Amino acid sequence: MSGPLDGVNVLSFGRVLAGPYAAMLMADMGAEVIKIESAENGDMARRNGPFIGDVSSYFLSINRGKKSFTLNLRHEKAKGLIKELISKVDILLENFRPGVMKKMGLDYNTIKDLNPGLLYVSISGFGQYGEYSQRPAFDMIAQGMGGTVSITGEPGRPPVRVGYSIGDLGSALYAVTATMAALYEREKTGRGQHIDVAMLDCQVALCENACARYFATGEIPQPIGTRHPIVTPFQVFPTQTHDMVVASFKDEDWITLCQTIGREEWIEDERFNAMEKRTANHAELEPLLIEVFLEKPRDEWLDLFGKVGVIAGPVNNIEQVLTDPHVNAREMVLNVRHSRMGDMKVVGTPMKFSRTPCSVQKASPDLGEHTHEILEEMLNLSHKEIDRLKEEGVIGK
Numbered sequence: 001m002s003g004p005l006d007g008v009n010v011l012s013f014g015r016v017l018a019g020p021y022a023a024m025l026m027a028d029m030g031a032e033v034i035k036i037e038s039a040e041n042g043d044m045a046r047r048n049g050p051f052i053g054d055v056s057s058y059f060l061s062i063n064r065g066k067k068s069f070t071l072n073l074r075h076e077k078a079k080g081l082i083k084e085l086i087s088k089v090d091i092l093l094e095n096f097r098p099g100v101m102k103k104m105g106l107d108y109n110t111i112k113d114l115n116p117g118l119l120y121v122s123i124s125g126f127g128q129y130g131e132y133s134q135r136p137a138f139d140m141i142a143q144g145m146g147g148t149v150s151i152t153g154e155p156g157r158p159p160v161r162v163g164y165s166i167g168d169l170g171s172a173l174y175a176v177t178a179t180m181a182a183l184y185e186r187e188k189t190g191r192g193q194h195i196d197v198a199m200l201d202c203q204v205a206l207c208e209n210a211c212a213r214y215f216a217t218g219e220i221p222q223p224i225g226t227r228h229p230i231v232t233p234f235q236v237f238p239t240q241t242h243d244m245v246v247a248s249f250k251d252e253d254w255i256t257l258c259q260t261i262g263r264e265e266w267i268e269d270e271r272f273n274a275m276e277k278r279t280a281n282h283a284e285l286e287p288l289l290i291e292v293f294l295e296k297p298r299d300e301w302l303d304l305f306g307k308v309g310v311i312a313g314p315v316n317n318i319e320q321v322l323t324d325p326h327v328n329a330r331e332m333v334l335n336v337r338h339s340r341m342g343d344m345k346v347v348g349t350p351m352k353f354s355r356t357p358c359s360v361q362k363a364s365p366d367l368g369e370h371t372h373e374i375l376e377e378m379l380n381l382s383h384k385e386i387d388r389l390k391e392e393g394v395i396g397k
Contacts (some may be wrong), residue, residue: 003030004356008183009089011082012036012066015043017139017165018199020062020094023171026179027065027093028349028358034085034374035063035365039070039396055364062134064336064346070368070396078396079105084379091179095123098133108194116193119182123171127198128156137199139232146203151210160223170202186256188256232278233257233289236315239298241284243315246289246305248376251275253311260308261292338363370395 005225008031011024020035020043027033037043048058071078075287083106086092092111094101101107101122122128125137140161143149148167153160182193191335204211210221213229227235234247248254251274258266266272266288271281278285293301298314305312316324322333332348341363349358375381375389389395 002356003028003358004353005029006157008032008091010034010091010093011085011089013092013094013096013101014123015095015169016045017062018172018175019093020045021169022121022123022175022179023093023164024062024064025068025172025176025349028360029351030356031091033066034089034370035066035068036082037068037070038071039072039366039368039393040066042070046367052344053342055338055344060338060344060364061346064360065362065367067370067374068368069371069374071371072393072395074102075392075394077389077392081375081379081389081394082106083111083114085374086111086118088378089115090117090183091119091121093121093123093175093179094307097136098122098124098128112192112194116192117186117190119179119186119195120192121175121179121195121197123175123197123199125199126198127201128194130198132200137167139165139167139199142171142199142203146200147207147210148203150222151207151223153224155222155223166206167199167203170206171197171199174202174205174334175238192252193307227282227286231275232282232285235286237290237293239293239296239301241297241299244293244298244302245313245315246293247311249311254278256308257310260304260310263288263292334360336363339366339369371395 005026008026010023010026010031010033012019012033014020014023023033023035032056035043043059043063045059045062046056048056050057052060065085068107071081073082086106102110103218108122113120122135125142126132126135143161143166144159146167148162152162173197178195178197178227182195186192191216196269209229213219221229225235227233231247231249234249236245238242246257248257254272254275255267258264270277271279272285302312302314304310314320321327327333330348330352332350334346334348336346338344344363346360346363349360353359372386375386375395381389386395
């Protein structure tokens with residue numbers, strides 16, 4: 001079966017993480033993604049370790065299923081080839097700093113008449129306009145400026161970065177969401193448009209709960225460790241062996257928890273008998289719960305909780321996640337075929353479609369692996385014409 005984006009063509013100038021991740025999601029859903037790379041060095045992510053043979057595991061993890069097309073983007077003929085491709089694709093995706101595509105003569109206003117239905121997607125640190133627009137940005141800059149770092153970590157300790165690149169990945173997810181909406185709108189109007197996604201905007205949007213609490217109370221949210229700001233208990237707890245998460249979302253859950261751990265007296269305790277009281281008195285409640293949970297091994301608690309409906313789970317390390325039978329049954333660990341290195345493992349897609357499933361089969365491409373194929377099949381160039389482009393330094397050797 002073909003994926004839901006079968007027949008959609010994407011021209012990706014994505015580099016490093018945000019753009020490539022967004023393009024990869026589209027490839028997973030069946031789109032044909034052509035990755036434009038410098039003929040000289042390619043995407044700088046190709047040089048990020050650790051390596052499997054000579055293949056960057058970092059590059060592999062976010063560029064599977066794509067075709068690599070190498071060009072000397074400083075050459076006028078290369079820009080001409082790009083414009084020909086633009087006239088044939090549905091989506092152009094880029095994550096350069098604002099102004100870079102314009103310098104190449106490939107900004108939206110310059111090329112939109114080549115393809116009136118083109119969806120032109122720009123991911124940048126601060127957006128295409130605004131006071132900070134021209135500033136450089138990386139994931140950590142976006143996390144810091146967007147408030148994410150300020151609410152992450154333990155109270156009274158130094159700020160902590162989120163454990164994965166939520167600044168880049170958050171913007172990629174919003175970019176794909178916006179692109180899918182624009183693709184649907186285009187079905188009705190036939191018209192393309194420019195989509196502007198800023199990493200900073202996305203971090204502000206993802207801090208929605210912290211912002212809502214500030215709007216409501218005027219108090220600046222602070223880091224509170226693993227616990228929830230309004231639900232208690234809802235956090236990581238130590239046990240006799242390993243850590244676990246316990247989540248008591250409703251008063252009924254709290255009653256069940258108290259009965260299961262043998263602390264029925266807490267059900268009517270004036271400090272803990274309502275959610276808002278448990279949260280207000282979390283500093284008293286937390287050590288009491290820790291004392292109880294340290295009485296048994298984690299797995300014994302989880303088995304007990306599972307039988308009575310207490311919501312709880314283990315805190316897994318990455319190895320435990322990747323070997324978890326449920327995770328594997330959900331096909332979240334897959335083998336893909338690399339043209340030179342054979343089978344390689346990647347993380348699967350969380351998007352499960354009943355009728356048009358995603359397909360994750362091809363590994364990341366070698367640099368320029370599909371240049372000739374694209375020139376022949378999409379631009380109808382002959383072998384002689386391709387050889388001439390190579391001699392002139394327009395495409396990679």
